[in-house]
Amino acid sequence: xxxxxxxxxxLADVLIIGAGPAGIFCALGLVRGGFSGSIVMAEKGLPVExxxxxxxxxxxxxxxxxxxxxxxxxxxxxxxxxxxxxxHEVGGDLPQLIGPSCAQATIDRVDQMYxxxxxxxxxxxxxxxxxxxxxxxxAIKAGLKLVxxxxxxxxxxxxxxxxxxxxxxxxDAGVRMLFQxxxxxxxxxxxxxxxxxxxxxxxxxxxxxxGRTIVAxxxxxxxxFDDMCERHGIDHSSxxxxxxxxxxxxxxxxxxxxxxxxxxKLVGYPGPFRNKVRTFCQNPGGFxxxxxxxxxxxxxxxxSYKERKSPNTNLxxxxxxxxxxxxxxxISYAQHVGRLCNMLGAGHILVQRFGDIMDGKRTWPKELGxxxxxxxxxxxxxxxxxxxxxxxxxxxxxxxxxxxxxxVPGFAAxxxxxxxxxxxxxxxxxxxxxRFDTNVKDLHCLGDSSGWTRGLMMASVMGLLMGERxxxxx
Numbered sequence: 001x002x003x004x005x006x007x008x009x010x011l012a013d014v015l016i017i018g019a020g021p022a023g024i025f026c027a028l029g030l031v032r033g034g035f036s037g038s039i040v041m042a043e044k045g046l047p048v049e050x051x052x053x054x055x056x057x058x059x060x061x062x063x064x065x066x067x068x069x070x071x072x073x074x075x076x077x078x079x080x081x082x083x084x085x086x087x088h089e090v091g092g093d094l095p096q097l098i099g100p101s102c103a104q105a106t107i108d109r110v111d112q113m114y115x116x117x118x119x120x121x122x123x124x125x126x127x128x129x130x131x132x133x134x135x136x137x138x139a140i141k142a143g144l145k146l147v148x149x150x151x152x153x154x155x156x157x158x159x160x161x162x163x164x165x166x167x168x169x170x171x172d173a174g175v176r177m178l179f180q181x182x183x184x185x186x187x188x189x190x191x192x193x194x195x196x197x198x199x200x201x202x203x204x205x206x207x208x209x210x211g212r213t214i215v216a217x218x219x220x221x222x223x224x225f226d227d228m229c230e231r232h233g234i235d236h237s238s239x240x241x242x243x244x245x246x247x248x249x250x251x252x253x254x255x256x257x258x259x260x261x262x263x264x265k266l267v268g269y270p271g272p273f274r275n276k277v278r279t280f281c282q283n284p285g286g287f288x289x290x291x292x293x294x295x296x297x298x299x300x301x302x303x304s305y306k307e308r309k310s311p312n313t314n315l316x317x318x319x320x321x322x323x324x325x326x327x328x329x330x331i332s333y334a335q336h337v338g339r340l341c342n343m344l345g346a347g348h349i350l351v352q353r354f355g356d357i358m359d360g361k362r363t364w365p366k367e368l369g370x371x372x373x374x375x376x377x378x379x380x381x382x383x384x385x386x387x388x389x390x391x392x393x394x395x396x397x398x399x400x401x402x403x404x405x406x407x408v409p410g411f412a413a414x415x416x417x418x419x420x421x422x423x424x425x426x427x428x429x430x431x432x433x434x435r436f437d438t439n440v441k442d443l444h445c446l447g448d449s450s451g452w453t454r455g456l457m458m459a460s461v462m463g464l465l466m467g468e469r470x471x472x473x474x
Contacts (some may be wrong), residue, residue, distance in 0.1 A: 014040070017213070020459065022216035029223035042420050071220060085457050150264050215446070237428060296347070337390065
């Protein structure tokens with residue numbers, strides 16, 4: 001398992017930048033097809049067996065650079081709750097590119113591959129038709145749409161075990177993995193990508209020539225790849241950005257939805273602005289967590305373990321912003337909002353009670369101790385989210401939460417906790433055809449960094465199809 005720059009190859013038939021689910025399943029598609037060429041994966045973080053967040057030992061975020069939660073083999077997926085959405089209606093717009101039937105058929109194949117590597121065969125969200133119908137009726141009455149999607153829950157700790165098996169399988173098949181290795185540049189000559197510049201753990205840069213270069217850097221690499229698109233004339237268009245909060249309530253409030261659906265995906269367009277607002281990444285018995293991005297940007301997320309449980313459920317409430325000309329910097333905009341939240345929290349995640357937001361006051365630490373909901377992110381800073389979150393987003397979050405309260409009574413209780421910032425960065429959408437060809441020959445972009453997918457499953461689907469396509473042309 002190479003890490004030093006002096007061991008970097010000078011030639012690869014396929015160079016995969018990023019070892020998240022898209023890059024991993026691209027490699028699996030090649031390996032399972034019997035690809036005879038050389039495959040190199042360059043990953044900024046660590047192998048999965050060395051990814052350990054120090055917060056477990058010291059009780060606080062120590063600001064690892066790069067963050068061990070968001071970088072490393074399997075990307076952020078290994079340290080998230082590891083949910084695989086088994087419907088093509090969830091996970092981005094890839095079905096628009098390849099067709100719904102192809103997307104669903106590939107989801108089924110990818111799901112079986114996860115099962116082969118040890119995923120839990122139990123699927124959440126199946127059955128309970130009468131109970132789901134009741135929840136849907138309440139959602140319709142509240143002006144919301146319920147998207148019920150079967151979920152295969154890997155679990156945070158189990159996901160790491162599954163991806164460790166995948167990592168070893170790829171290594172055994174001869175895939176060369178360069179960890180602690182960052183891509184600083186894709187090399188484009190005369191309209192063709194000929195490789196990339198990689199910087200190893202010793203800080204030395206080396207150009208790696210490649211027959212095909214595949215960018216699969218996930219949401220964390222969105223800003224970097226946007227810069228590459230501008231620099232090299234890679235066709236792209238401005239994509240959305242999601243701003244919001246992570247909501248935490250007692251399990252008792254969410255019990256019906258947790259038992260029947262496991263994850264409720266509710267979508268609404270509340271007035272007066274009518275932006276799309278949705279729930280995302282629901283974690284029954286889960287834990288609110290902090291992730292760090294480049295530039296010491298702290299954002300909130302949520303985890304759900306298979307065996308370790310809390311008395312709370314957390315989920316994101318996200319407002320989608322689709323900017324139009326002349327503005328074309330949605331990622332920078334979201335980062336700016338996030339840094340304002342961090343500033344108010346002295347570098348920590350902000351937490352505020354819903355009742356305090358409605359009363360127009362900040363939350364004080366002593367007030368958190370009086371609630372039924374005890375924060376699972378213990379080092380979050382009590383404060384005032386509304387002083388940093390844009391007015392438009394905050395108004396829609398409040399209106400949406402009140403609507404959800406009609407579906408899940410108690411969701412918008414005074415003691416409900418809101419953490420900020422919850423940000424989802426998506427690359428500007430890369431122009432490509434159904435074969436994932438960009439306007440730059442031999443350069444492909446997969447997964448969340450392409451702007452076409454969101455989440456583990458669809459990123460894995462895109463990766464597998466890319467690997468199989470290269471095999472078919474080999």
